[in-house]
Amino acid sequence: MIAIHVNSTAPFFLRHPNEEYLTERFSLYCTVISALEWRKNNGAIFMVTDHIAAEYYRKNGIDEVWDSVLELIPEDCEGIDPEMFWAAGKLIALRDIPENAALVDEDLIIWKKLALSQTAVTCAHREYLSPDIYPDPDLFGVQGFPILERLDKRVLPCNTAFLYLPDDSFRQFYANQSIAFMKAASRNRCSDRLCRMVFAEQRLLAMLCALTDTEVDTLMDMNRLFISQNDYTHLWGAKQAMRDNEEQRKGFLERCRRRIRNDFPEYEHIIGAIDECTKN
Template sequence: MKGFYSLWTAPYFAKGGGEFHLEDYEIATLLLSVAAYQAYNGETRMYADDAACAYLKAEGMEDIFDRGVVRIEVPDDIDPLVYWAAGKMVALKAEEAPSVMIDTDLIIWKNIEKELKDAYVKVIHREELNPEIYPDPGSFAMKEGYEFPKSWDFKVLPANTALLYIADQDLKDRYTCESLRFMQMSEHTDDNLCHMVFAEQRILPMCAAAKGYGVEAFCSDMWKLREQSLFTHIWGHKSVFRFNMDERRAFCRRCIKRLASEFPMMYVKAREIKELEEYLNA
């Protein structure tokens, strides 16, 4: 099963970031993720905008994706501060189904084809309809002319798409089209949580339900994520790596060690990446 990642730099620059870069722990996670996916599941591709493409090339990471790096362009009228994951939608739109969309901080440690068999849509887990995060859609200020499709059932639980498998091309097209349309048609806002998760996590299961598909999840309950042995997701723990250098160092060393022991080809690539230099001789 082919898989793909995406890197969109506009949110980084919109926040006033200088030259685009990935931190060492982000690179180490990505290398492990790509290596593990290629070893256990299939080919990988990266969708990236111009700045991300240039960065991957400069760092020598362009050729770690066996299906290459493909340029994407996110429409200008999407606010990168609000819809910071719009790059994922554009990448998904460009990718042909069936395929697995993987966040760059998620690693899949085993073959998942068996789990994907017979599924139309599969995500890592479902989310509760917490009104603070998923408010009533009527509260979103939308531009004139926008209407939520009548077929959407707002009671359907959201789906976390850190990992997303879609088998049906029509559904994929419908989801990405509706998601991007929502982003483009929303009025200016400073909210960068509720709008984003609506576009990413709620539209998918509503589109699926409208087509009569159920959305399956690898983990039926959130707490089971702690017990499973299929995925590593760094998620919010990145904030610890951001400010705790001891943890960061230990994590990066662990990743490098794993690459060296299990994925020697990727380890060779890692040796060429300057950002990881300090961990290679440790």
């Protein structure tokens, strides 16, 4: 099964307008292990990104962890506000990839071979409708997205750290409606960096599945995410925890290096490359 990682540099340059592009070290280590594990267990994986990130990976020799790096994301993300919609690149990638593929977040590692439904949409897990995270979408005040009136607000959102849409046409439907929402919402910019994004990516997906009677499968049970298991790693909030705690960050980095040396000794040279081209 083919998978893609997606990276857009637009959010980085919003925060660092006059700087050279750099990723965080722990983030890139996780991305590399994610790619190598996918290739080991499941098949080919591609990095779908923009020109700036593509050059960054190639220049620093990181690109060899993927089967190829595809420059499909425009640097301006088609005018979508990168502050409100920092994951817009994922939806553009889903729309524009030449053939169907699973979307794997860069901070998600899948440690096993997956057997996915070819009829149902598969996501990482469902999420609760916490009002802090998923307020009534009418409150966004987005004009130019009238399909919202038809959508069922009761359905539980789908966490899209992993996403596989076996039906190409449904993939287009979801990606297009999501991009339409983000473009419409971008006309009224605000400082919300969460609610609108997770609506566009995660809640809207669940709503459109319900609208079209598309079945949804999950990799994990949302009520059991904290119970010990051996199949999935998702950094999620740990990224911020590592930004705040140097000790935890260093420990994590060491474990990543050991993991690459042990499991992928042919890629041991990547460790030096990552340490050279990232910020600690």
